[in-house]
Amino acid sequence: MSSAPDNAVRTFVAEEFPSLLADLSEWIRIPSVSADPERAADVARSAAWLVGKLTATGFPTAEVWTPPAVEGTPLPAVYAEWPSGDPDAPTVLIYGHHDVQPAAREDGWRTEPFEPAVRDGRLYGRGAADDKGQVLFHTLGVRAHLHATGRSAPAVNLKLLIEGEEESGSPNFAALVREHAARLACDTVIVSDTGMWAKDTPTVCTGMRGLAECQITLRGPAQDIHSGSFGGAVPNPATEAARLAAALHDEDRRVAIPGFYDGAVDLTDRERELLAQLPFDEERWLATAHSRAALGEAGYSTLERIWARPTAEVNGIGGGYQGPGGKTIIPAGAFLKLSFRLVAGQDAERVRKAVEEWVAGRLPAGIDHETTWTGTTRPCLTPLDEPALQALTRAMGRAFETDIRYTREGGSGPAADLQDVLGVPVLFLGISVPSDGWHAPDEKVELDLLAKGAETAALLWDELAGGAAEHTTGGAK
């Protein structure tokens, strides 16, 4: 069933897998927690470790990059490059991160989070899946690629950018990418920081939602005033904040801000059909959402709502008395913290403007407002007919020896910065599964999926090089 190179890749990965496991275990022992300033030296140690590993793998260039200080003290990223030697070879940039979430045994870990342990075919430890394991399978992947093809350099110009601040919100990542845009130039970005649907349902993610976040601050009376003396006769900012939040959605739970959906790319019939084929169990999904009922935009399924539809959510609301019991006041102010998830075709700037106009038009005299935005992430989406996506699907299909289905991500990530700055499509090659426990105790990676990741990478460079002639850039823009 499998072709000769597939078998060669599979055999090499199986034989060399213990060395990947040993490397990953060593790397996990470095607690590169980016959120903890006291771990800054460990993040630096992790970057240096990775430079050493990439050099040992054969990358002729591997260096530490310190991002420009947009926010806080920047933590080091790692950049590596391995030219193909073939002048027609496409260029691929792999994205991942080497920093990890905080973890402590007392959070509920069975074993020490920074002391990796293998149990039942899984490697447990902080960063096993998010994202050290998924960065590291590329080292075995490129070695398998060379071994199976007999090449001395990859079939593509291979670049890696592994950042050290992803778990802290990538505050300096866009600036880093802009600063090094010339060296990062590529035809395709491969993000290895996502997951698949399930162990027996390998999938490729085709897009992530964008994000625009704001705080709307309302001010009414110059100070809290007595609700007996003045109640019913002056505007109440808490009421007005609530009226804004309530007006975000219509009765069909569609976002009711005029212009919000402008340009939004809707699902194609083919995409809806493919999503509907995923073995989705709503009860199980609700359990992962810690929720008891589904609710969302009329006319769309739950998966469509979280992956492919723009949304507006109230992340925080506050105003007036917050203590126990009651206090009969009309509060001086109130606030709303809103986040909007965006899909391809929506323009974040246009959404901001639409929100601001909508807010301004809904407030009565006597209520002042201020809308401040805290960061924007653009959506990214790769059409199903994008040749690079088809190459990835073929490589994954060869590695997993089964049909590959498609998913999307509801969240938002720095991948969009790469898409934006570099102007190329972003693909997602991830082998993590929902049970891997990202950001939770007992994070793990499935060892056989880690091997499948290496196999996919090994096969992908040929697929991309072979399909390079058909490649069109900017398919996701």
Added chain:
Amino acid sequence: MSSAPDNAVRTFVAEEFPSLLADLSEWIRIPSVSADPERAADVARSAAWLVGKLTATGFPTAEVWTPPAVEGTPLPAVYAEWPSGDPDAPTVLIYGHHDVQPAAREDGWRTEPFEPAVRDGRLYGRGAADDKGQVLFHTLGVRAHLHATGRSAPAVNLKLLIEGEEESGSPNFAALVREHAARLACDTVIVSDTGMWAKDTPTVCTGMRGLAECQITLRGPAQDIHSGSFGGAVPNPATEAARLAAALHDEDRRVAIPGFYDGAVDLTDRERELLAQLPFDEERWLATAHSRAALGEAGYSTLERIWARPTAEVNGIGGGYQGPGGKTIIPAGAFLKLSFRLVAGQDAERVRKAVEEWVAGRLPAGIDHETTWTGTTRPCLTPLDEPALQALTRAMGRAFETDIRYTREGGSGPAADLQDVLGVPVLFLGISVPSDGWHAPDEKVELDLLAKGAETAALLWDELAGGAAEHTTGGAK
């Protein structure tokens, strides 16, 4: 123009005024701050001082009452009684309080708050107007009444109940009144703890709004969940809290809870006409409300809205992320703190039920809720044709030598407990003006208004005794 008794009262009050001023100054020096547990001994000293003063005034009975301990450590009230001797005499119960708000020089007082000072015809000091001055003018009032009529006992059976916990929310007052209901039995309650429209516009307050307060707690996901992974597909309790708060009012800012207005007594044409005659300056009123615009129920003026219409206000709202910046979550819960001001005819129990049914009917599956109520105060309202109110209006008109107009109070107070437990109408005899600075630095009382209070009281007992035959109880119920 004035009759002989009016002149006799006026002359006596003028001659004896220095002793009232001396007494009030002495009383203000006792810092009877009920909110401060370290001042409990001062509150007790204040009660003892008042018992001594009432005894010296001639009251045959004057005693300290300790309220039943419903909440906290009860602070003493003072009760006094002076029977008329006339078997047909009506019985009047005067209500006031001898505790005061906290005060410190550094809050912005020109002189020490508990060291009374006379400047420009005003006595400055904590409690000068709220409420020691307004309690104490009754001692001069009854003396003037006896002097002008030549009686040895008042024309009415005079009772006083002066509580010591009003500034702490009167937590034990209803229980105190219930415990002593038999001794407190009367035909009319006179509350001397309110104010008038303005120095040149003497008014009688005819009612106070009632109050029902609740907290509505909503629970959605079992924990905060990621708004990227789940946003747009499960109910958000912050959104639902906002939708509830927004639905409290319709576009005419009328309370939209079905059944809320059931039984509410609307203003009569005569009442609206009288209110409209008050020299109301909306700009100045807005300044006292620290607000920049008026907003309320369509079809009613500002004064009607705050005095005579039931309202719903959001006193507090909260849910989700409250810190700086943003956090992309769907919060696990949210809450609303609401207060409803009630007018005569509304039943607090029925309002509670209407609110609870309304809440339950508006929430989607997946959102749990709990509504807890924190105290209820009934509204009170005396119709303009109530004989006791007419007697008060005549007495005040004789004292002030001008027409008396009518106001109401938007707030709610323990007066309603007296109305409820004793089943009699409550009248308001107050001579404080808005500039007196209740609860604020430089609280003061206008000395000439203090004298007018004493004159009104002196004339009122005759008016009430003369009108006793026409008196009907329970007019405000």
